[in-house]
Amino acid sequence: MNWTWFHKWGSxxxxxxxxxxxxxxxxxxxLIFLVVGLVWGLAFAPEDFKQGNSFRIFYIHVPSAILAQxxxxxxxxxxxxxxxxxxxxxxxxxxxxxxxxASITLLALLTGAIWGKPTxxxxxxWDARLTSTLIQFFLYLGIISLHQSIENRDTxxxxxxxxxxxxxxxxxIIKFSVNWWNTLxxxxxxxxxxxxxxxTEMWVPGLIMVLGFYMLFAYLVTLRMRSEILxxxxxxxxxxAYLEKLNVL
Amino acid sequence: MIGxxxxxxxxxxxxxxxxxxxxxxFFVLVCSMFPLxxxxxxxxxxxxxxxxxxxxxxxxxxxxxxxxxxxxxxxGILEQMELSEVPFYQLVAIKILAHWCLxxxxxxxxxxxxxxxxFMPSESYLSLxxxxxxxxxxxxxxxxxxxxxxxxxxxxxVVLSLLIMPLYVPVLIFGATAPVMAAQGIMPAAQLLWLAAxxxxxxxxxxxxxxxxxxxNIYGS
Numbered sequence: 001m002n003w004t005w006f007h008k009w010g011s012x013x014x015x016x017x018x019x020x021x022x023x024x025x026x027x028x029x030x031l032i033f034l035v036v037g038l039v040w041g042l043a044f045a046p047e048d049f050k051q052g053n054s055f056r057i058f059y060i061h062v063p064s065a066i067l068a069q070x071x072x073x074x075x076x077x078x079x080x081x082x083x084x085x086x087x088x089x090x091x092x093x094x095x096x097x098x099x100x101x102a103s104i105t106l107l108a109l110l111t112g113a114i115w116g117k118p119t120x121x122x123x124x125x126w127d128a129r130l131t132s133t134l135i136q137f138f139l140y141l142g143i144i145s146l147h148q149s150i151e152n153r154d155t156x157x158x159x160x161x162x163x164x165x166x167x168x169x170x171x172x173i174i175k176f177s178v179n180w181w182n183t184l185x186x187x188x189x190x191x192x193x194x195x196x197x198x199x200t201e202m203w204v205p206g207l208i209m210v211l212g213f214y215m216l217f218a219y220l221v222t223l224r225m226r227s228e229i230l231x232x233x234x235x236x237x238x239x240x241a242y243l244e245k246l247n248v249l
Numbered sequence: 250m251i252g253x254x255x256x257x258x259x260x261x262x263x264x265x266x267x268x269x270x271x272x273x274x275f276f277v278l279v280c281s282m283f284p285l286x287x288x289x290x291x292x293x294x295x296x297x298x299x300x301x302x303x304x305x306x307x308x309x310x311x312x313x314x315x316x317x318x319x320x321x322x323x324x325g326i327l328e329q330m331e332l333s334e335v336p337f338y339q340l341v342a343i344k345i346l347a348h349w350c351l352x353x354x355x356x357x358x359x360x361x362x363x364x365x366x367x368f369m370p371s372e373s374y375l376s377l378x379x380x381x382x383x384x385x386x387x388x389x390x391x392x393x394x395x396x397x398x399x400x401x402x403x404x405x406x407v408v409l410s411l412l413i414m415p416l417y418v419p420v421l422i423f424g425a426t427a428p429v430m431a432a433q434g435i436m437p438a439a440q441l442l443w444l445a446a447x448x449x450x451x452x453x454x455x456x457x458x459x460x461x462x463x464x465x466n467i468y469g470s
Contacts, residue, residue, distance in 0.1 A: 135415045135418055136415075138411070138414065138415040139415045139416075141411060142408075142411045142412035142413075142414075142415060143412070145407075145408050145411050145412070146398060146399065146408055146411075146412050149399075149402045149405070149408045150401065150402060152401075152469060154469070155401065155465055155466060155469055158465045159398045159399075159462060159465055159466070162394070162398060162458060162461060162462050162465070163394075163398060163412060165458075166391075166394055166416065166458055167415075167416070169454070170391075170415075170416045170419075173419045173447065174415070174416075174418050174419055176419075177418065177419035177422045177423060177443075178418065178422065180422075181422050181426070
């Protein structure tokens with residue numbers, strides 16, 4: 001198998017040039033999916049017969065909860081790539097994705113609390129999934145603060161990558177232990193093997209929102225990675241040429 | 250070499266006796282704050298006792314973690330250990346073991362006394378002690394990874410706590426529920442076996458991760 005594409009994507013310059021147009025696609029698709037999903041979900045999807053209109057926060061809560069977990073996994077894979085192949089771009093991804101992941105996790109927790117009030121009658125319960133999401137949020141914060149407190153950039157990258165890997169080894173154990181400790185939350189809505197138990201016209205906009213959230217993440221992380229690359233490579237010739245073309249210098 | 254490192258750790262600890270006592274005193278102090286805050290009623294404290302002791306043990310371990318590698322890192326001993334012919338992770342494992350003997354083990358030994366002060370039912374004692382005996386080494390092992398990663402940060406303690414505390418959740422859950430189960434007359438085998446399994450996993454992987462973390466800080470890249 002030919003691995004040149006892999007090494008090409010590891011080069012900051014290549015990444016910067018390739019994402020020049022790609023980033024507009026991410027932004028465009030995110031906008032389309034989010035607008036369609038939100039309008040459909042909030043205005044046209046049928047009401048839940050038990051929860052009424054309050055269930056509509058599902059269209060923000062579930063996508064953010066799914067994305068929050070995916071980002072952690074993506075960060076861990078990227079951290080491993082960065083450590084094994086010494087690929088700086090992978091470290092850049094980990095560092096720029098972490099704050100986004102933390103914000104999305106916080107969004108999932110907040111929308112969950114807002115949903116919990118009318119449905120369960122309380123803002124917060126110490127249920128398994130809420131607790132493990134909260135702990136995941138703390139893990140994100142730990143990783144971010146570790147990265148910010150180490151001054152040397154290379155040391156910070158590698159230390160953050162190790163923390164990510166340790167976190168991802170622990171996450172299943174944390175989930176299992178918390179699950180075992182207490183369970184009240186409904187089981188997962190979307191699984192790969194079965195079609196959801198919700199009505200079709202209810203979950204389709206949800207799926208569109210999930211795609212929209214992924215695209216939004218792709219857009220935001222590419223944007224942050226590009227500015228981080230410019231910052232890191234500011235001494236190099238291609239960055240100077242790029243900035244001259246923009247008439248910034 | 251391994252025996253010498255172990256001896257060196259104990260010698261160092263003996264020369265810094267006051268630092269050694271701090272986590273233990275902290276442990277006892279935190280435990281005795283709870284009756285003061287919650288009231289001294291035995292019926293109220295008894296069900297909380299195992300949770301209080303476990304949280305206090307966790308905090309006492311966190312307090313001691315920062316010193317695990319810092320001194321040896323600053324004066325270059327860790328660098329010499331890294332360069333020695335013995336694999337570095339083995340030496341790190343020995344350092345972690347010494348750390349547990351000096352901070353974790355005293356907590357295990359003291360726990361029955363505190364359990365008594367918190368009116369823990371007598372059926373729970375054994376599972377508390379066994380749980381702490383299996384659990385506190387996990388706290389030292391996972392904590393070592395955090396201590397290794399933050400060894401260069403001047404005020405590393407806060408970052409270290411933030412990074413490590415979420416990882417302590419499973420240990421805390423299994424450790425603190427075992428005595429509660431025992432008080433209800435149920436044999437808490439599942440919890441204790443889980444702690445033992447996590448100990449095996451942590452003992453296998455944590456020295457590797459911690460030595461990698463130390464290497465990154467030693468070589469600066």
